Amino acid sequence: MKEKAKIMSDDEMERVLKRLALEILEKNKGMSNSLLVGIQRRGNYLANRLKQYMREMEQEKVITGVLDITLYRDDLSLLHDQPVVHSTGIPVDITGKNVILVDDVLYTGRTVRAALDALMDLGRPSSVQLCVLIDRGHRELPIHPDFVGKKIPTSKNEIVEVRVVELDGVDEVVICERGE
Amino acid sequence: MEWKHKNLIDLDCWEKEEILHLIDQAGNMEDLLNRPIKKVPALRGKLIVNLFFEPSTRTRVSFELAEKMLSADVVNWSASGSSTAKGETLRDTAWTLESMGADAIVVRHGAVGAASYLQRKLKHAAVFNAGDGAHAHPTQALLDIYTASKHYSSLEGLRIAIVGDIVHSRVARSNMIGFRTMGCDVVVSGPKTLMPPELDYYGVRYFKDPREAVKGANIVYLLRIQRERQEQGLFPSLDEYFKLFGADEELISLAEKDALIMHPGPINRRVEIDSLVADGPQSVILEQVRSGVAVRMALLYLCLGGAR
Numbered sequence: 001m002k003e004k005a006k007i008m009s010d011d012e013m014e015r016v017l018k019r020l021a022l023e024i025l026e027k028n029k030g031m032s033n034s035l036l037v038g039i040q041r042r043g044n045y046l047a048n049r050l051k052q053y054m055r056e057m058e059q060e061k062v063i064t065g066v067l068d069i070t071l072y073r074d075d076l077s078l079l080h081d082q083p084v085v086h087s088t089g090i091p092v093d094i095t096g097k098n099v100i101l102v103d104d105v106l107y108t109g110r111t112v113r114a115a116l117d118a119l120m121d122l123g124r125p126s127s128v129q130l131c132v133l134i135d136r137g138h139r140e141l142p143i144h145p146d147f148v149g150k151k152i153p154t155s156k157n158e159i160v161e162v163r164v165v166e167l168d169g170v171d172e173v174v175i176c177e178r179g180e
Numbered sequence: 181m182e183w184k185h186k187n188l189i190d191l192d193c194w195e196k197e198e199i200l201h202l203i204d205q206a207g208n209m210e211d212l213l214n215r216p217i218k219k220v221p222a223l224r225g226k227l228i229v230n231l232f233f234e235p236s237t238r239t240r241v242s243f244e245l246a247e248k249m250l251s252a253d254v255v256n257w258s259a260s261g262s263s264t265a266k267g268e269t270l271r272d273t274a275w276t277l278e279s280m281g282a283d284a285i286v287v288r289h290g291a292v293g294a295a296s297y298l299q300r301k302l303k304h305a306a307v308f309n310a311g312d313g314a315h316a317h318p319t320q321a322l323l324d325i326y327t328a329s330k331h332y333s334s335l336e337g338l339r340i341a342i343v344g345d346i347v348h349s350r351v352a353r354s355n356m357i358g359f360r361t362m363g364c365d366v367v368v369s370g371p372k373t374l375m376p377p378e379l380d381y382y383g384v385r386y387f388k389d390p391r392e393a394v395k396g397a398n399i400v401y402l403l404r405i406q407r408e409r410q411e412q413g414l415f416p417s418l419d420e421y422f423k424l425f426g427a428d429e430e431l432i433s434l435a436e437k438d439a440l441i442m443h444p445g446p447i448n449r450r451v452e453i454d455s456l457v458a459d460g461p462q463s464v465i466l467e468q469v470r471s472g473v474a475v476r477m478a479l480l481y482l483c484l485g486g487a488r
Contacts, residue, residue, distance in 0.1 A: 073222075076222055085205050085209065085478075089211075122217075
């Protein structure tokens with residue numbers, strides 16, 4: 001896999017996430033009846049980042065949770081190896097709350113479809129909103145984000161990689177070319 | 181990690197890393213047991229047949245729960261009242277089930293090697309051994325390792341004392357292999373008449389005196405004593421067995437302070453275990469039952485998924 005271009009640096013990522021935090025606060029009039037749910041694994045770190053910025057801006061308590069969608073994937077019988085199951089942990093009952101799903105890249109929409117199914121098994125939220133750092137297009141399902149960090153036109157041969165300090169040692173977004 | 185197993189017949193071909201990966205996945209599966217809706221769609225469309233030639237409650241129910249929680253379709257086939265009673269062979273039964281489209285067969289049979297035989301005869305379906313004679317009960321060992329791992333960050337170097345009827349016990353054989361693979365020091369005790377000749381093969385040591393075996397143990401694993409063994413004259417009486425080998429508070433006090441007390445169930449109170457021990461603070465017997473569902477979910481998920 002060959003790295004082609006860096007499309008977001010750590011400074012830019014911070015600015016974008018701060019704007020997203022503000023937009024989410026604005027739309028939901030604070031976070032008192034809402035929570036951030038990060039999709040494992042990188043969405044989880046982005047959700048924590050949003051929480052930190054929201055706290056700095058509003059001095060308000062923000063609830064976050066993590067959601068693993070592996071067991072809800074629609075391609076389990078197509079993949080050669082079983083993907084690793086990570087933990088799901090949402091500290092409150094989501095029924096009646098606004099759930100803001102947070103993920104790194106929105107592509108086909110299939111992860112979000114799985115996340116919606118997983119959420120519905122946990123309760124009946126009053127609304128579900130979608131926040132993504134990168135929207136790279138090529139949707140295969142009728143799914144639309146509510147909060148977008150950056151829209152990037154891509155080709156299907158490319159891979160968008162979001163890297164976070166906690167896992168990758170650096171905050172950045174790069175486009176890679178899929179290997180032969 | 182790349183998962184190479186599509187069946188589980190015996191743990192002797194499993195590496196430590198594979199067991200660690202399975203128990204890690206089981207930990208995430210166990211969260212499901214706490215949810216209002218205990219079901220995920222991971223194995224939707226897979227047909228699993230539970231083929232039980234011997235009576236079993238907890239293993240069968242545990243497999244069935246695991247299968248249903250992963251959304252597989254489940255058929256229970258028991259020997260009594262089925263075509264086996266009409267003289268159908270194991271092979272023909274298995275071929276019949278495979279022709280019906282079974283993706284996996286969970287089998288318990290009184291004959292050693294039944295699961296392995298079935299695997300060789302089947303073209304597509306995966307086989308999971310739920311107990312074959314006195315040979316192996318690998319999912320029991322996996323759930324025991326999983327339960328122990330929840331209490332110890334690593335099992336490496338821990339001492340486990342298995343006390344009871346080793347020679348007739350598939351649970352003991354699978355646990356000796358499993359806990360040895362995890363790097364434990366495994367010791368056994370029980371009447372000499374109930375010891376198999378091949379203890380060296382398993383790399384375990386025998387102590388005639390259970391107090392010697394339990395001394396310093398981190399896990400004390402008690403096996404069920406079957407009453408018919410006494411009728412066969414392998415030991416004089418159940419009372420005497422309890423006096424010599426039964427786990428009472430005195431015996432347990434010789435183990436490490438917070439040693440775990442384990443038993444595969446169902447328990448015989450005042451035969452192999454005293455109620456004060458079975459229901460005491462160190463006992464994880466009920467935790468083992470709960471672990472069984474999570475471990476079997478992880479096993480089915482890992483082995484049945486993917487392109488076959």
